[in-house]
Amino acid sequence: MNPELDQDLSLLNLVLHASVPVQLVMALLLVASLMSWWFIFIKLFALKRAQRLTDSFEREFWGGGDISAMYQRVAAERDSAGEMARIFEAGFREFMKLRRQAGQNVNVIMDGTRRAMRATFQRELDSLESHLSFLATVGSVSPYVGLFGTVWGIMIAFMGLSSVAQATLAQVAPGIAEALIATAMGLFAAIPAVVGYNRYTHDIDRLANRMESFMEEFSNILQRQITTK
């Protein structure tokens, strides 16, 4: 009469016996969770690398070396030089070009240099911030998706109850358990995504601040070079 009575509530059974919409929700959440963890690790590695390269570039830059020698070296290995080095390289190249063409007009040279550096800065920032919006989406939406699966599963469990004359807890319990797995999966996907999103936006903000200050300081150095000549 009630085959659910002695059913064993193993995790696999719960997932396999869930109704199709709940299973779809679970699959969606599993994919979202996998993707968000993937991006979390990608961003972790990328940001660690960016910080390390920025540190080493700043140390080299303020260590007082020859600027054109440094430019040569950075231009030769631009791919692995880091974000700040690329900003420096773009600015210095534009500066050299403009100086050759525009002669001594300080404003023209400095404006062009600044624009070139800002463009590179925007591009670097964009590449650093990629995937973060995915993390934000997973973090805010997946609890709702999980909740939807749960509500659907509980609805089905109670519909099944209506055909039975005597309602016992044993008849609804498996349905509710399998429905609640969807909420658990939603939370499992959302929590790391939110934590990762907050952490990485903070890290990227700090990196962007460092780059902007560097741009201003480098512009000052270049302007001084023009005016002293």
Place this chain on the structure above:
Amino acid sequence: MNLPVDAPFAPRPATNFAAGALAVGVHALFLLLLVVGVSWQTQHPAPVMVDVWESLPQLQKPQPVPAVQSPPPQPKAAKPPQPVKVEPPPKPALKEAAPKPPDIALEKKKAEAEKLKQLKAMQAAEDKALADAARAEADAMKKARDRELAEQKKRDLLRQMEEEELMQRMIDEDAAREARVAKDAEARAAAGRRQAELAGMVGEYRNQISAKVRGNTRLPENLQGSPEVRCAVRLLPTGEVQSVKITRSSGNPAYDDAVVRAIQKSSPLPLPADRDARAAFVPELSFVHRPKE
């Protein structure tokens, strides 16, 4: 206008694969924690039937009751009376007569000496006779005592053998009785378990039938309280209802009819798969219905 050759671009670090592997690893770890850490099984305890015993049958083999050792006969303790002490031979009370004044006549002296000698001889003979008698008496007593002792020993030995035999028989009987009792208890426990199982199954299905019928019952408007209806329901082995007969009416014909209709509507009734448990339902089930529990 030419596009600059050296357009800046941001290379993507080639760590995507490692990141993907790590992501999968995190999920595998979490799944492992769920499977291992949470116990998903719920065990339903099997019905237990308890027999109440007035006195527990001894389960372990009884220690052989320390044989009541009859106190070993102690012939030594029952020491026969010491051989009668032979009275010391009466001291010749002639001492005072011995020292005679030296000035007495020789004959007299001689006669006296003679007399003394005679007396002494007599005394010795008497002593000897007395000692002999005493010795003979002691010997006889000793012999008697030995005989008695030997007899006693024999009796004791016999008794001891008898007792041992009795003990052995008692132990054997005890063991046999216990084995019998244990076997009985086991058989009774097995029967009891089966009985309890059957009773549980019958009760469960009775409840299910009641629930099904109750769910199909349309109670008449004028029903008051929770009157009881008894029906005899003839069932096919499949649970199909053949006929319903009211054996005890509730006094409310509309309600009786409603119950009969409900039972017919509930066909087929749920029946246990177990043949023995089904015997309580097929071919005829006496069914008690109350509208509310």
